[in-house]
Amino acid sequence: MSSQASPPGPSPRTLLRLIPGSFSNPAEFLLGLTREYGDLTCLRLGIKNVYLIGSAEYAEDILEKRQEEFSNWISWFIKKAGILEGEGLIATESQGHASRRALVGPSFVRENISKYTGTIISYGLNQRELWAPGQPSDLEKDMGRLTLSIVLKTLFNLDLDTEGKKIGEVINRLMFHYNAVFPPVLLAQPILRHLPQNNVRGLIKELNEVSKIIYGIIDERKKNSEERGDLLSSMMAARSEDEKNPRMTDTQIRDECVSMLLAGHDPMAKALTWTWYLLSQNPEAERSIHDEIDTVLGGRIPGLSDMDKLPYTENVFREAMRLYPPVWMMIRQSLTDLKIGGYETPKGSLFLVSPYILQRDPRYFEDPLSFKPDRWEGWNEKSGLTYFPFGGGRRVCTGEPLSWMQGVLLIALIAQKWSLRLAPGHVVEPKPQITLGTKHGVRMVPQKRDS
Template structure:
């Protein structure tokens, strides 16, 4: 699609379109239904002004080229801004919140832990932990699978990146992570968050949860100092000039960001599969053809093309990072339009992935749109499940490996259908995009007959 820039009878048509309606009305719409609001303005134009304050005007970017400029070619002109300031209250100076040279250094320090060779080494841990988890499932039972996925991905991230195994404290750490995520989300999307020093019930609970996470992180550091295992934590410990607090901040960052997003994406994937049995049938045919009765290995992932397509399509419909925020740190041009310093830019992968200009029947679950030939028609920056640029998700390849192995191991043993008591499915935009109220599913063993 060409940019919405035209010269009609000598009149310049700006690519910035101002949203209609009163400012308060639009604000309340966004607060009430953020996903619906972002999707509702897709058709208005490439850049939509939401008529916020003059000091910090806000814009929604709907065009891949505008997104490329902000996240890639002109990224030095932008900072994360308010989202980082709120997150910093929880994760300190972790990779999610630092800016500039500090962030670049942290990212370079962590990259070796996510190289292809290391990801391949992590695969057996994923397989072992997933197999152990699914051994506890029983035919005919109902399970809150979002909790199962949370515990599984938390266990994996701790063992692979920190060389730690959860034992009796597993539930306590998981609850602390969950509370921290909910607290952070409320503050991030509240127009005026209450100061942390006010002793509200939420603030007090958050302080307790952060105490658990800090204690856990310190324990990881102490354990790793006594070992010589090649983990991310070991690599960070060997860095010159890294203080203990920065290590703790990075551990808490990875605990929160490194498992919750994958777990939520897995929940959405199984919900989608339960609603599209024809996709599940086709998928199981691939699994039986490639694997038969044996468990998957890392080397099998490249052969499981339809598995990858299901994962990619699930991320299209329900991207964990549903919103990306940037603030201009200087006057800047986007698509040739001038914007002042402190302007706020919103990029919503959730709504972008539903743009009919880039995706045919965008609300439909069609894994085939990511088949090798079909995927070529998707513009590069119209699909952003992991963001883009130097602040894209550092663990995207790790997360995809982990998720697809878990998907395969589960599908080889069970079918999942929505439990009769499951509430209507609603998307809840938190720190990542989750299923409101959780996902309860009925477990059905996959009998030998179902393989034929």
């Protein structure tokens, strides 16, 4: 294919005119651009070349087939802004990434995640008891709290209500700043330095706070080295084949813990929140999930061995992450000049790859805006990256197997007892930040099921 000048896209003037409106929902704004300009859209945003990907083939090229030609821009940003040292997974760029994953990855492989089941179930049961029939509650907050409790317990063996209260509060503030830092960056490269300063400062302040707490826990563990069965113990005991650096340093462990705290609870909370919202809007799907749960579990508490027996529940979770992928945007930066779709793109260009956009594309999903968990029955893989809520390639989410388990078990456990109805008059509006949350929460009224 011969090279062409530049992919189509709005002129800088048009873009400047559109940007203020786009802040309300950047995911929909970018989706609209791909509908207008096609598989590759050039966003002329000043010094940086920014390309928006609108085809599953190009997404696969960037995240998988040609991944060596790209770095993860968010990792670069986290390191550059001084947020992390670059030693934990999310902030490690190309070099060193493979060895980091080799050290941390084994904790998350399918065979090792079963040890977290007890924690997931016990916190899920606890959440089940917190609601009162007819008393509205914000599900986004509830799910955030539930998944943060689980991550604190699995990582540090701390309980959010007691000894983990302080770190929990710091993490919530950290998440607020982390989420708020990124969106302007997506659309306003040239003004990056000015826009997110307060949040970057806030993020660094909270990070120092969280670091102090984590280093304190590490020191305490060194003095008393008994095995606690949590991820911190696994990291402190992990040995790599690298003879010069066989064990993780305290900074590496700190960075890894922060990676897990940032990456490990918020996307999970968002995935569950959207699941409850979608079920409340689709009574037929809610009936089907209740039927499956009642038939398979008959009132008993679900366990790991039920995972394969709850395919509809899993498909509900899968379909919710199709319509509302919690990590709705991945950003890569090219390491060399390269050709995409017949266009030459210069080294250092940014590529925006969004599961939100591709998972709503009618070429890949029939009737894409409808919530249809049944579509996944006997699903045939299509070519390219059409469904990728956990990303792709070597940076694919390390927590993916754990997330499927956690999602299915928590949905089954909660739907067994409760039907969650959207509070009258409450409007749910997406708020795409680093994860896909909502503008005003998801206010729901729990109704007790009879079974």
